[in-house]
Each structure stands twice: as structure tokens, then as C-alpha cells.
Amino acid sequence: MFEYFPTGPYTWNLSVVATLNSGGLVDEVDRACRPIKDAADAGEDAGTPDFLRAWTALTDQLVGQAQAEEKAAHLRTAGQLYFRASNYLAQAERMLASSDPNRIPTYQRLLELAQRAFALHSPRVSRVEIPYEGTTLPAYLSQAPAADDGPVPVIVLVNGLDSTKEHMYSSNHWVELAARGISCLMLDQPGTGEALRLQGLTARIDTEAWAGAAVDWLETRDDVDTARIGIVGWSLGGYYAPRAAAHEKRFALCVAWGANHDWGAVQRRRKEREGERPVSHYWEHVLWVWGHTDLEEFLDFADDVHLDGVVENITVPFLIAHGEGDRQIPLEYAHRSYEQAVNSAKRELRVFTPEEGATEHIGLDHLPHVSTFIADWVADTFAELGRSRPAATSA
Numbered sequence: 001m002f003e004y005f006p007t008g009p010y011t012w013n014l015s016v017v018a019t020l021n022s023g024g025l026v027d028e029v030d031r032a033c034r035p036i037k038d039a040a041d042a043g044e045d046a047g048t049p050d051f052l053r054a055w056t057a058l059t060d061q062l063v064g065q066a067q068a069e070e071k072a073a074h075l076r077t078a079g080q081l082y083f084r085a086s087n088y089l090a091q092a093e094r095m096l097a098s099s100d101p102n103r104i105p106t107y108q109r110l111l112e113l114a115q116r117a118f119a120l121h122s123p124r125v126s127r128v129e130i131p132y133e134g135t136t137l138p139a140y141l142s143q144a145p146a147a148d149d150g151p152v153p154v155i156v157l158v159n160g161l162d163s164t165k166e167h168m169y170s171s172n173h174w175v176e177l178a179a180r181g182i183s184c185l186m187l188d189q190p191g192t193g194e195a196l197r198l199q200g201l202t203a204r205i206d207t208e209a210w211a212g213a214a215v216d217w218l219e220t221r222d223d224v225d226t227a228r229i230g231i232v233g234w235s236l237g238g239y240y241a242p243r244a245a246a247h248e249k250r251f252a253l254c255v256a257w258g259a260n261h262d263w264g265a266v267q268r269r270r271k272e273r274e275g276e277r278p279v280s281h282y283w284e285h286v287l288w289v290w291g292h293t294d295l296e297e298f299l300d301f302a303d304d305v306h307l308d309g310v311v312e313n314i315t316v317p318f319l320i321a322h323g324e325g326d327r328q329i330p331l332e333y334a335h336r337s338y339e340q341a342v343n344s345a346k347r348e349l350r351v352f353t354p355e356e357g358a359t360e361h362i363g364l365d366h367l368p369h370v371s372t373f374i375a376d377w378v379a380d381t382f383a384e385l386g387r388s389r390p391a392a393t394s395a
Helices: 010-020 026-040 048-071 075-094 103-120 145-149 165-171 173-179 193-197 208-218 237-247 263-271 282-290 295-302 331-340 361-387
Strands: 125-132 135-142 152-158 183-187 224-234 253-257 318-323 347-352
Touching: 010 026, 010 075, 010 361, 026 048, 026 075, 048 075, 048 103, 075 103, 075 165, 103 125, 103 165, 103 193, 125 208, 135 165, 135 173, 135 193, 135 208, 152 173, 152 208, 152 237, 152 361, 165 173, 165 183, 165 193, 173 183, 173 361, 183 208, 208 224, 208 237, 224 237, 224 361, 237 253, 237 318, 253 361, 263 295, 282 295, 318 331, 318 361, 331 347, 347 361
Parallel strands: 152 183, 152 224, 224 253, 253 318, 318 347
Antiparallel strands: 125 135, 135 183
């Protein structure tokens, strides 16, 4: 993995790589990071205020440029600037402690930037609300151009422990799906993104509850092929999505973008300082996501966040994509998910190697490579499912 901070923390280097592989520009990222190289050596937690200030300054610069381009009626240029600004601010916000007073204001600004990017850069992406247990789950819907001609397949794209729907938007995975005739619902499920930050909805083990709500909503839309709704989850979503597909039988396929087969065991390892952690202020973040206050009690609770006895219930096509050198989630978990998914109609394990790149966590070191592989697999599988339908008969 490219490491901008050679002696700095893994979390900072992961953020830089994720930003660059989600449309960030080398020059802009370098200008943000160069002043904080020394701060990186202070440790992943201590340096996060410096990280926020540096990346906010870059965001401010791009927003100023975007506003000037809007006034000049250069709307495409302005949209590109807003898109990159939202990418940079999303990574800076991700690094903050949940208790940091800057966290919520920064996220609220990120929501505003995303809306400006939709209007000028991505007009087929829109904000939607999914009814869920007396409230709603916020999401972004990318409607594929093919939907103009009739119902199309849809992927429900699911967050991990520390990502948001804004990270999914920056990743451009929805673009790859749209080019293949597939719409994408980028969801802030409980425990992530806006659902956590502004609504206080914490994560839950029985992910089929909120995943089923997403399917309910999609089934009301005329532009959705309701027989071909799939779920893809990255990072901790590699637990969330398979769990949902095992119990919510309306999903037509499932992808674990990072095989988080036994997340509870990973927490035990992290407490012993084994393996890397995805985000600064780690334990504060984890307790916030799951709605706990006591670490030891949480670790006992987290022991139940696993897929043993679960993936056996997946009957639809199931792809497990994992990096050979993932420093967060052991490769052995990818093999375990594959070995246990014996009832899947089509199971596949794809391990990305150092020689090709994408060997780090969820392939962040070569994100487009993994993204296009998954998009192709999804498109091929949806096509196979479409061909397997019984032919319509005429009276």
C-alpha cells in the first residue's frame, strides 16, 4: 500500500489511499498532508485535529473554486470540485472521535456538499428516505440510465464500521453499476453515517431488520426489477450483508466485500493489539456505533457478531472478495465464509494478491480494481438470473 506517512499511523495512510482511489487528486492530497507530516508521528488519535484542519482547508479552497465556477456558469467544473471536496471532507470527518465537538458540524457540512455535487455532477443520484421502525433511514439512490426504459436490477450497498453513504458515493461503485444497467441504493443503516450521527440509530446484530425495510421500499418503485435486488456490504458490511441475505430471502444475490466472518473475534484480537484498526479513537468509536458504554460488556456482546451457522442459510449466489494482505480482517475468514456457504446457488471466493494490487482491506490500495470486478460479477449474475426466469406465455 502507498504510505504517504512512512512513520505515521496505518489509519492515516489508509485514509490517504482511500481518498486517492476515490477520485482524489495527488496534488491536492499532497498539499493537505504535507503540513501535517510531523503531526502524524504524534499518533493516530493525538493528530486528528491537525488532520481535520488541513483537510478542511483543502475543502474550503475547492468550495471557493466551485462557487466561482458556478457564477461563471461552468457547471461541470463546479460539480467536479464539489465532488472532490465531499471526498476530502468525508475522510477528515471519519477520523474524528465521536465526542469531538467538530464531528456533527463537519458531517452536516458534508451533507450539504454532497447535495451540491448531485445537482452539478451526478444528477441521477438523489437523496431518499427508507421507512424503518417509526423513523427513516437516509440513503442515496443512483438510478441507472437503463431505468428510463423499464425496471432494472438494484444493489443495496451497505456501510462498514466507520464509513458513510458519502464514502460510497465517492467510491464511484454506483457509476460502475449504472454503466451495467444496475441502480444502487447507498444506505446509511443503523450504526453508520447519518443514521448514527443525526438520528442516534445504533448497529444491531439482526441486520435483516433494516435490510428488509430497504427491500420493502424498493418494491414500491416502478423502476426496480423486484426479482433482482442484491446486497453488497464492504468491511463490517461483510458481516451485515451475508447475515441479511441469509434471513431476508427476497435478496437475489450477496457480496461480502471483505469477509468479516467473525467480527467479535477480531475485537478480542484488537484488544490484545493484534492486527490493524480502521479508525482513530477506536474503542470510543466502536462503543458509539453499537450503543454500549462498557468495553468488557461490549466484548461479550460482540462475541455474537459472527457468521458461523449463518452463511449456511444463504441460498442465492454469494461472492466473497478479500485482500490477501488485509491487515484488519484475517484471510482465513474469507475461506471460512466460502467453506460454510454450502447452500449458495453460486459461491465464489476471489482473493486479490499483492502482484495485482487490492490486497489491503476491501482493496482500498486499488479500489477501482475490486469495484469493477464486483460490478462485473453482479451484472453477470443478474443476467443469469434474468435468463433463468420462465418465459412469459400468451393466452
